[in-house]
Amino acid sequence: MSDDYRKVVQEIVAKFGKDRKRLMDIARAVHAKTGHISEEIVGAIADALGCHRVEVRDMTSFYAFFSREPKGATTIRLCNAVVERMKGMDAVANAFEETLGIRFGETTPDGLISLEYTPCIGMSDQAPAALVNGKVLTNIRPEDVKSIVDAVRSGKLHDGGIVSVKSVESNLQQAGPVIFAPFERGAGIRKALSMSPEDVINEMNKARVRGRGGAGFPLAMKWSFCRKAEGEAHYVVCNGDEGEPGTFKDRVILTECPDLMFEGMTIAGYAVGAKQGFFYLRGEYEYLLPYLEQVLAKRRRMGLLGENVCGAEGFDFDIRIQMGAGAYICGEESALIESLEGKRGAPRDRPPFPVQKGYLDRPTSVNNVETLCCAARIMEHGAEWFSSMGTKDSTGTKLLSISGDCQAPGVYEVEYGITVEKVLEMVGATDAQAVQIGGPSGQCIAPKDFGRSICFEDLPTGGSTIIFGKDRDLLACMESFLEFFVEESCGWCAPCRAGTTFLKMQFEKLLQGRGTREDLKKLEETANTVKFMSRCGLGQTAPNPVLTTLRNFPALYEARIQPDDFIPAFDLKEALKEACSITGQKPHDVEV
Amino acid sequence: MSKNTVNIIIDGVEIEAQEGQTILQAADDAGVYIPRLCYLKGLIPGGHCRVCTVKVNGRPASSCTFPVSEGLVIENDTEELTTLRRTVVEMLFAEGNHVCPACEASGNCELQAMAYRLGMLAVTLPFLRKPRELDATHPDVFIDRDRCILCGRCARASEAEGKRVFGFEGRGINKRIAVDGEHGLKETDLKAADRAARACPTGCLRLKRIGWKVPVGQRQYDTTPIGSDIEQKQPVG
Ligand SMILES: Cc1cc2nc3c(=O)[nH]c(=O)nc-3n(C[C@H](O)[C@H](O)[C@H](O)COP(=O)(O)O)c2cc1C
Ligand code: SF4
Ligand code: SF4
Numbered sequence A: 001m002s003d004d005y006r007k008v009v010q011e012i013v014a015k016f017g018k019d020r021k022r023l024m025d026i027a028r029a030v031h032a033k034t035g036h037i038s039e040e041i042v043g044a045i046a047d048a049l050g051c052h053r054v055e056v057r058d059m060t061s062f063y064a065f066f067s068r069e070p071k072g073a074t075t076i077r078l079c080n081a082v083v084e085r086m087k088g089m090d091a092v093a094n095a096f097e098e099t100l101g102i103r104f105g106e107t108t109p110d111g112l113i114s115l116e117y118t119p120c121i122g123m124s125d126q127a128p129a130a131l132v133n134g135k136v137l138t139n140i141r142p143e144d145v146k147s148i149v150d151a152v153r154s155g156k157l158h159d160g161g162i163v164s165v166k167s168v169e170s171n172l173q174q175a176g177p178v179i180f181a182p183f184e185r186g187a188g189i190r191k192a193l194s195m196s197p198e199d200v201i202n203e204m205n206k207a208r209v210r211g212r213g214g215a216g217f218p219l220a221m222k223w224s225f226c227r228k229a230e231g232e233a234h235y236v237v238c239n240g241d242e243g244e245p246g247t248f249k250d251r252v253i254l255t256e257c258p259d260l261m262f263e264g265m266t267i268a269g270y271a272v273g274a275k276q277g278f279f280y281l282r283g284e285y286e287y288l289l290p291y292l293e294q295v296l297a298k299r300r301r302m303g304l305l306g307e308n309v310c311g312a313e314g315f316d317f318d319i320r321i322q323m324g325a326g327a328y329i330c331g332e333e334s335a336l337i338e339s340l341e342g343k344r345g346a347p348r349d350r351p352p353f354p355v356q357k358g359y360l361d362r363p364t365s366v367n368n369v370e371t372l373c374c375a376a377r378i379m380e381h382g383a384e385w386f387s388s389m390g391t392k393d394s395t396g397t398k399l400l401s402i403s404g405d406c407q408a409p410g411v412y413e414v415e416y417g418i419t420v421e422k423v424l425e426m427v428g429a430t431d432a433q434a435v436q437i438g439g440p441s442g443q444c445i446a447p448k449d450f451g452r453s454i455c456f457e458d459l460p461t462g463g464s465t466i467i468f469g470k471d472r473d474l475l476a477c478m479e480s481f482l483e484f485f486v487e488e489s490c491g492w493c494a495p496c497r498a499g500t501t502f503l504k505m506q507f508e509k510l511l512q513g514r515g516t517r518e519d520l521k522k523l524e525e526t527a528n529t530v531k532f533m534s535r536c537g538l539g540q541t542a543p544n545p546v547l548t549t550l551r552n553f554p555a556l557y558e559a560r561i562q563p564d565d566f567i568p569a570f571d572l573k574e575a576l577k578e579a580c581s582i583t584g585q586k587p588h589d590v591e592v
Numbered sequence B: 001m002s003k004n005t006v007n008i009i010i011d012g013v014e015i016e017a018q019e020g021q022t023i024l025q026a027a028d029d030a031g032v033y034i035p036r037l038c039y040l041k042g043l044i045p046g047g048h049c050r051v052c053t054v055k056v057n058g059r060p061a062s063s064c065t066f067p068v069s070e071g072l073v074i075e076n077d078t079e080e081l082t083t084l085r086r087t088v089v090e091m092l093f094a095e096g097n098h099v100c101p102a103c104e105a106s107g108n109c110e111l112q113a114m115a116y117r118l119g120m121l122a123v124t125l126p127f128l129r130k131p132r133e134l135d136a137t138h139p140d141v142f143i144d145r146d147r148c149i150l151c152g153r154c155a156r157a158s159e160a161e162g163k164r165v166f167g168f169e170g171r172g173i174n175k176r177i178a179v180d181g182e183h184g185l186k187e188t189d190l191k192a193a194d195r196a197a198r199a200c201p202t203g204c205l206r207l208k209r210i211g212w213k214v215p216v217g218q219r220q221y222d223t224t225p226i227g228s229d230i231e232q233k234q235p236v237g
C-alpha cells in the first residue's frame, strides 16, 4: 500500500491513544482523510492498534458511512425516506443522474462525485433533502441540482456558495412549557445538588416521567437500578441516534436548547453516581457537532461540567460526544453501547440490562434526549408542576415530529393525551387516509382511530408522525418501510436478518397483483415469526407496517389479491424470453 | 433444595436448576431438549439463531441466554413454538444454498437434522441465491459460505481458544463469516485440530480429505434424531 496511508493511520491511531475502544473515532477520522477503508487500510489500523484485522473489518464493514472502495471526493447522499419520495425525490434523483451522467451507486469518471441513497436523515419536514460530505441540503428542487453540482465541483458548497438551496431550518412550530420554554443554565443542577441523589430520583418518581425514546420505561426506576448496581464505575449515555424515519425532534432540541439536554445528563450523572457521560450523535447530524462542542466548552468554563460541578465538592462530571456512522440500530441502547466500545452495532441479549452491565460491562443509564430535558425541567420546577400536565400514566408534554401531507410540518410540543384528530387540525391536514404513529416501527392507523389519544396508555410514540393524504398509495409507502428494515437489520439473528428480506419479497408479490389468498397467509406467517422470534426491538417491530395495515386497511389487500390458488413468484414467460429468443422458440410454447 | 438451586417449570414439569445456569443448560441437565443451532456447549452463547426461543412467563426469550431464577414458568414443546422455529429454520435454508443430497455434511448436519425434527417438509420461501465466496486457501480446512448459517460458533470457539481466526463482515442480509487474513484462511493461524475448525453445524466449515469416510446412512442423525442424546439423559437430582 502507499506508505502515505500507513502514516495517516498511525497518526490518527496515536491521536486516540491507541485505544481499541475508540475505533469509531479512528475509523471516522481515517475515512475522512482517505475517503475509504480498504482491506489494506483495515490492516494498517489493526497493526497500529495491535489487534486482529478481522476485528477492524468486522466493525468498519458494518456502518453505512464507511466505504470499502475508493469513492468520489464528495459523496452526495440523497435521502430516500418515504416522505422524501412523497415530496418529489424521484425528480431530484433523475436530475442528479442526468446532470452528473452517472447512476446512483456510481462515481463520476473524474473521481469527483459519488451518488448514493441514504435512509431518513431527520429532515422529513424539509424534504427532499441530501447530505453532501456532512452538509445538509433541504427542500431541494430538480432545478436546484445544477447549482448544487456546480458548487461541489468548484469547492464552494461548504462556504455558502449556493444560494438557491436552503440548509436546515430549526422548524419549531409550537413551543410548549417543558422543552421549549426559556430556562436558566445551571438552575436544575444547583437544585439537584442541594438534594441527595436518592431524593433526585424520588422527584423523578413523583413526576412519573417515562422515557421518550419509545419504550416508555419509568425514568426513576432506570436511575435507581443503575445507582444500586455494583460496578467499578457508572455511566450516563444520552441517546441522540434519532434514526426512526420521520423523526427529527432531537434535531430541534439540539438546535434550540442543547444546554437543557446537557443539564439533564449532568443531573443524571449526579443521580446514578457517574463521572462520565457520553452523548451519542447520529452521523447524519455531524453538521451540529461544532456548535455542540462550543456549548460543552462554555459549560466547562461556567463550572457546569468538570471537577466539582457548581462548586459541589466531589461531584466531577464531564461529557464526550460520540459520533455514529450511519446505522439505525445504534439507537437501540445495547447496540449503541457496543458502538461506543468501538464495535459493530449489534444489540445484546437481555438480561443483563444496561443498567446492570452496560458500557464496559458497568452500570449504564441510557436515556433519550427529550427524557433528559424533562429531567432538567423537573428539577427546576418540581414534580408536581410536571405531573399536572398530560394524562395519568403519561405525564408532561411530548414532542411530535410531523411530516407528510399537511400544511405545516415541523416539531410541535403537545400535552400527552391529545387526540390524533386534534393533531391533524393543528398541522392543517384535511384529507388524511392514514397516520403513521411512531414511524415505521409503530403503527399505521385509519380514520376510525383518529379519535384516539397520543399517550402510553393508548397510542405510544417516539414522536414520528407521518400523514398520508387520500391519494397516496398506502401499501407502496409500507413497502418503502419494509425496505428500510432490510437495509437496517444488523444481521445478528436469523429471523430478522433473513425474515425482513422474505417479508419484503412476499409483500412485493402482493403489490404487483401476483399474490393469492395463500400468499397473504404466508406473508402473515412470516410477519408473525419475525416479530416473535427476533432478538431485539428492530426485528420485533419490523413487520408492523404489514401487520398494522392488515388490521386497519384489509380492503387494500383484498383489492390486490388474485382469485387463483397459486401464482408463481416470477413470470415464467418473461423469465424464459431471452432463452426463447436465443433458441428460436416461441414463448407461447411454454405452458404457464 | 440447597442454597444454590432454584426451581423452574418447563411445560408443566418442575425441574431443579443451578443458579447461574441458563434455561437451556438447566433443561439439558434435566433431560429436556430445547432445539438449538448456534449454542455449543462450553462456549458463551451467541443468540444468533433464535431456534431456542421459549416463552418465559408468557414472553418470548432465547433460552440459551436467559438466566434461570426461582419460579420461572417456561413453555418449550408446544405447537406454536414448533411452527415458529420451523419457519426460522426454513428461512436459513432459503437464505443460503443448501443442496443436501450433494453436501458432505448430510446426515451429520444439525440444520438438516433440525429440519427433520421440526417437521419441515419443503422450503416454501423463495431462495435468495446470493453470491457467496468460497475459501479453499487453507491446506486442511475450507469454507463454503453457501452453507453458512452465521451461527458464529467458529468465531466463538476460536476466541475461546485464544485466537481470533473468524469474525463477521457486513450487515443485514449481506453479513458473512470473515477470516483474519487479507487473502483467506491460509493466512490465519487456524489448525485442523482447533475446536474452531470442528465447530460448524453445517457443511460450511469442513476439514479436507476426510469427505465421505462415513457413508451416508450411517451418520449421526441418519440413525437418531437430533436431541436424542439429551433426552436419553437421566434427569439430575
Ligand atoms: C431499533 C431501535 C432503535 C431505537 N432508536 C432510538 C433512538 O434513536 N433514540 C432513542 O432515544 N431511543 C431509541 N431506541 C430505544 C432505546 O433502546 C432506549 O429504549 C431508549 O434510548 C431509552 O431512553 P428513554 O428511556 O429515555 O426512552 C431504539 C430502539 C430500537 C429497538
Ligand atoms: S432483531 Fe434484527 S437488528 Fe435486532 S439483533 Fe436481530 S438481526 Fe439485529
Ligand atoms: S462457518 Fe459454520 S460455524 Fe461458522 S458461522 Fe458459518 S455455519 Fe456457523
Ligand code: FES
Pocket: B035, B036, B037, B038, B039, B045, B046, B047, B048, B049, B050, B051, B052, B053, B062, B063, B064, B065
Ligand atoms: S441456540 Fe439460542 S439463539 Fe441459537
